[in-house]
Amino acid sequence: MLVAAPPMTAATQDLKKPDIETGKAEAEAGDGVARFCANIAPTAVEARIAWQMKRLNELDAQIKQRIAELDAKEAEARDWVTKRQDMLDKATGDVVAIYSKMQPEAASLQLSAMDDVSAAAILSKLSPRAAGAILDEMDAARAAKLADLISGAAKSANATAPTTAPPPSGVQPLPADGKKS
Secondary structure, three states: OOOOOOOOOOOHHHHHHHHHHHHHHHHHHHHHHHHEEEEEEEHHHHHHHHHHHHHHHHHHHHHHHHHHHHHHHHHHHHHHHHHHHHHHHHOOHHHHHHHHHHHHHHHHHHHHHHHHHHHHHHHHOHHHHHHHHHHHHHHHHHHHHHHHHHHHOOOHHHOOOOOOOOOOOOOOOOOOOOOOO
16 A cells, blocks of 8 residues: 655644754754853852952851950950959958957948948958848848959949939838848
């Protein structure tokens, strides 16, 4: 059996040419995209490197700022330690022995008249029982301030601030439980 193929006409040949031309156009377009990417790649790399350098410089500045802050805190801590040591050195053994043998009422009056640093230094070298008895006899605000100094919780600004005036005579602060005796 023989089957006859339709004769090839010029129209049929024209239909096949655009397919070939389309393939060439696509190949040329693909080459154009590849060329565009190849041309822009160095610029993109430079832009990425510039952004990374900018970010590194920002982070470097932040680290340097944080180091400066930490150095300031370290200097503040060293200053506090020096002040605390000076405070403790003010109270000599003889003075501490005298206050430890005094009656708590008399010792509290004496320490109330002293500056905060000296009073706190003496109280810190007394036995806890003697220091507690003396603080118990003092004005509550003054005793709290001295206790803060002894524990190291007071800031240097508070240590140099003047003490509060004692309440008028005859006025006794309420005990911690809030009940009158």
